[in-house]
Amino acid sequence: MSVNEPNILTNSTSNTVEPTRIDQTLRATRALELARQTLQIEADAIIALRDRLSNNAVSAPDTPFAQAVALLLACSGRVVVSGIGKSGHIARKIAATLASTGTPAFFIHPAEAAHGDLGMVTEQDAFIAISNSGETAELMAIVPSVKRMGASLIAMTGNDASELAKLATVHLNVKVDQEACPLNLAPTASTTATLALGDALAVALLDARGFREEDFARSHPGGALGRRLLTHVRDVMRSGDAIPAVTADISLSAALLEITRKGIAMTAVVDAQFRPIGVFTDGDLRRLIEQVQDFSKLKIADVMHPNPHTIGPDQLAVDAVHDMEQYRINQLLVTDDSGKLVGALHIHDLTRAKVI
CATH class of the missing domain: 3.10.580.10 (CBS-domain)
Structure with missing residues (x-):
C-alpha cells in the first residue's frame, strides 16, 4: 500500500483499527443468519407435520389426529396434559389453550403426580402425555397408573417405537428431522411442532363443539374481547x-x-x-x-x-x-x-x- 492510499481499516481521525465495529458487524450478520435458519427449520418441521397428518394410506376418520379429536370429544371428564422440562412448558400452554376454547383441561407435573397429584385424575379423563423421546422417566413412572385407572391416553412423541407410544390409546407423531439448535440438541423445532399440533387439536375441538366468540368471551371476561362481547x-x-x-x-x-x-x-x-x-x-x-x-x-x-x-x-x-x-x-x-x-x-x- 502506498503512502497516498487510504487505509480502509483505520479510523479517519485517529488512524487506529476499529476491531469492535468489525466484530459487531460480524456478530450481527451471524445472528441474522442463525435467525433465518432457525425460522426455516421450524417452519419446515411444521409443514412436515402437516403433511404427515394427511396420510393417504388411511381414511380421514382413521388418522391418529382424527382419533385423538374423537377421543377428546367423547371425554366426559377433563383433559389432563403432562410433560417435564421443555415438554412441560409446552404441555402447560396446550392445557391453557384447550381450557380457553371450550375443552376443560389442566396441567399436571409428572413428578408431583407421582407424589399424590395423580389423585386429580379420574377414569372419565383423557390424559395427554408429551415427551419427545417417549421414554421420559418421570412420565413413564405415572403412565401405568393412568392406564390402570381407566383414563384414555394420548401420547405426543417423536418416536413411534417408544414405550410411551406403545402404551397410548392414540399416538401423535411429532418427530422432526432436526432441531434448530446448531448443536441439534436444544429442544427447538420439536417443541414448536408439538405446540403447533396442540393448537391444531384445540382448533379442531372448538369447531366440533360449535364454540363461538361469545363462548370465548365468557372465559376471558377480563380481556378486551370479553369487554366487547359481554358489555351491553x-x-x-x-x-x-x-x-x-x-x-x-x-x-x-x-x-x-x-x-x-x-x-x-x-x-x-x-x-x-x-x-x-x-x-x-x-x-x-x-x-x-x-x-x-x-x-x-x-x-x-x-x-x-x-x-x-x-x-x-x-x-x-x-x-x-x-x-x-x-x-x-x-x-x-x-x-x-x-x-x-x-x-x-x-x-x-x-x-x-x-x-x-
Whole structure:
C-alpha cells in the first residue's frame, strides 16, 4: 500500500483499527443468519407435520389426529396434559389453550403426580402425555397408573417405537428431522411442532363443539374481547335524570340549558309518551350560529334533527360503536321495545368502559 492510499481499516481521525465495529458487524450478520435458519427449520418441521397428518394410506376418520379429536370429544371428564422440562412448558400452554376454547383441561407435573397429584385424575379423563423421546422417566413412572385407572391416553412423541407410544390409546407423531439448535440438541423445532399440533387439536375441538366468540368471551371476561362481547348498552348508558330530554315546544335557549346540565353535548326531543322524535347536538348549534344571527325566539322543534338514530338497551355496546362509526355521530339514544327513551350514550362512555 502506498503512502497516498487510504487505509480502509483505520479510523479517519485517529488512524487506529476499529476491531469492535468489525466484530459487531460480524456478530450481527451471524445472528441474522442463525435467525433465518432457525425460522426455516421450524417452519419446515411444521409443514412436515402437516403433511404427515394427511396420510393417504388411511381414511380421514382413521388418522391418529382424527382419533385423538374423537377421543377428546367423547371425554366426559377433563383433559389432563403432562410433560417435564421443555415438554412441560409446552404441555402447560396446550392445557391453557384447550381450557380457553371450550375443552376443560389442566396441567399436571409428572413428578408431583407421582407424589399424590395423580389423585386429580379420574377414569372419565383423557390424559395427554408429551415427551419427545417417549421414554421420559418421570412420565413413564405415572403412565401405568393412568392406564390402570381407566383414563384414555394420548401420547405426543417423536418416536413411534417408544414405550410411551406403545402404551397410548392414540399416538401423535411429532418427530422432526432436526432441531434448530446448531448443536441439534436444544429442544427447538420439536417443541414448536408439538405446540403447533396442540393448537391444531384445540382448533379442531372448538369447531366440533360449535364454540363461538361469545363462548370465548365468557372465559376471558377480563380481556378486551370479553369487554366487547359481554358489555351491553344498558351497562354503560346514562339513565334516569342523567338523560338529556326536552319537549318539542320549548325554546332553543331552554334546550341549550338542558344540554349544559346533562353534559353529554346533546339533548333528545321527546313527545308526551317520552318517545324521541328528534335530537339536537353541540355540532348542530355551531352550524346554526354560522347561519342564523338571532335565534333567541327559535323553538327546538324548528332546528332539531327528526327521526334520531336509536339502539336497544340489550344490544351489545360494540353494536353502538358500529352505529356511531356508520352514521358519524358521537351520541346515541337508547329506546325500549315500545320506543320509549330509556337511556343516552356518548362515545366517551364507550371509551371509559374500554369497549373501544
